[in-house]
Amino acid sequence: MHSITPASDAPPPSRVVRVLGGLSVTCAGVRLVVPPGSRRLLAHLALHPAGVDRRAAAGILWPAVGDGRAAGNLRSALWRLQQVGCPLVEAEQTVLRLRDDVEVDLRHLEAWATRVLAGAPEPADLAVDPGPIAQLELLPGWYDDWLLAARERLQLRLLHALEALSRLLREAGRPAAAVEAVHVAVLAEPLRESGQRALIEAHQAAGDWVAARRQYDAFRRMLRREVGVEPSAELTAVATAHG
Template identity: 75%
Template sequence: MYHDTDPSIPHVRVIGGLSLHYGGRRMALPPGSHRLLAYLALHPAGVDRRSAAGVLWPTVDDARAAGNLRSALWRLQQVGCPLVRAEQTTLGIREVVETDLARFESWAGRVLSGSATPEDLAVDPGSIADLELLPGWYDDWVLTVRERLHLRRVHALEELSLLLRRSGRPSAAVEAVHVAVQAEPLRESGQRALIEAHQAAGNWAVARQQFDAFRRILRREIGVEPSAELTAVATAPRRRLAVPLPRQGR
């Protein structure tokens, strides 16, 4: 999802790891500035300076935390491109700065609101499969956003599959929702979307196999059956073709 990034605009990546890109190259981040940049990228609306200091340096007193924040901010200001909007009581990423998290959120928002563009529908689901936020970071403020990103990704892929199916692209719909099902195999909404996409593609036997596999997983993992609604969808008789197939010659 990075191919059309304007190199003249600072771009902060937090998906797959923290990095800064500007002028067509990756910029070196000064030691001691990484956590502040990541925190601001995850909170694009801005943060209270005192709260940010307490979250980022929770094991020291307020005065020391405030000093650490000022030091990290000074280091970020030496990078060579405009990154941080610093005011007396608040901090934030400058509006000119792009983040991959914001780009994903914008894409997901359009898909989920029904305002997706043709370009949005053409996104490669594989590029969304491994959107792990700041891998190796285990701060509470990272884990909270990471879980939200995971759920939003799954929900958006399910909706993308529905939009693709409605636009007459069932194979692409299968590919999109398959990524969601791999991420959340016990989520029934994803399983239903995958089964319906297989049916739309004419693969009714595969759809039934998917349902049977899901039913086995549910029984084994949590001891329940699929809902009556999903069962009805998966076991519905195959629809007849509107135009009969030509007879084969003997």
Template identity: 55%
Template structure:
């Protein structure tokens, strides 16, 4: 779902479904005590002050203790992950050439939304909804806002991707929309993308089935009806059914 062709030696920090590190096809697990430090640096554009990192990651201890915790965490990280983070007296920086998967998927979403996606950008990968969860199970304040922002961007990109694919490969369009619908069943724009993909594929029965299931879900969860524009997509079939 990213479109990038990465070199076998490329090091990537994975925050979606992570954190962990990959070097080509090889996965490298991050020491438990260093995961939050790596994620914090990666989410801050790969560069952060030591004081800010220590104060954010260890807010309930004295400054000297927090600085010591940071040094220990950094030592364990670089010992297991090949000098992943460069450090001087003031700053922590991801080593040059290290990529972050959250940045890669953001760039992928940018290309889709700008209408400049290439062939690899339109490939639906089997990772599915797992690729939408930034640092799952983490509830730090510095994670929550970024998780929601990135998730919304990726869901919208999947809808755009489905619309693009509907013109050339309706089956793949269905697959892309299904990822978004599975992640957020109440999201009407995702349901619309899936219904439109079914129609593009000529599967009117599947489209009606999806609409009916969504209508029931909305009624049960929110007590509302789908937007009239969604209903109008199925008018050709619904009118014949009434007749």
């Protein structure tokens, strides 16, 4: 995540919850052991910075048991989480949330994507390594229903952001970096026409018209083979244009 967070003179955060690539917690640089029964609660709170309703969270995290048992499981998970030796959760009567001084890696990534997609990046946003971004996965190996939609949304958002990053790099006069940024997105989802178009345009911006046409021809063959359709007329027009 260091490549996504802009450089700063501020001291490193004392409490960090990471959900990208797996769940982990560090406090003052020391990695904490999160009790097994509290891991899902901590992850759920990390995904909801505004906080969650206690009753709703209990039902989401323990859907296979009754309301009373789910509420008991939530209380137990919360109590164990409060015994890890580092305050992480702010518990109100009806709402649970992570404390304001707890940083979550996902929020840095979301903020980066928001700036890039809005076309208003900070200078450091254009210097990130696109490879690690494309490989980021939200809590891999977890298959809870409440998590699957969030993981899919994040993956789609990252693909959009990498395509937008490529366009911004082209506009900044860095076509080679633009090719690299969108290439990792195309490798992740080769049938997305928006990614293929961004890659073709990046090749063209770099003056490599042969690579641009080769990319289009390869995409056309793959689309015919896998889906049985042709590329859009708009993409064909872009790919067959001449510099």
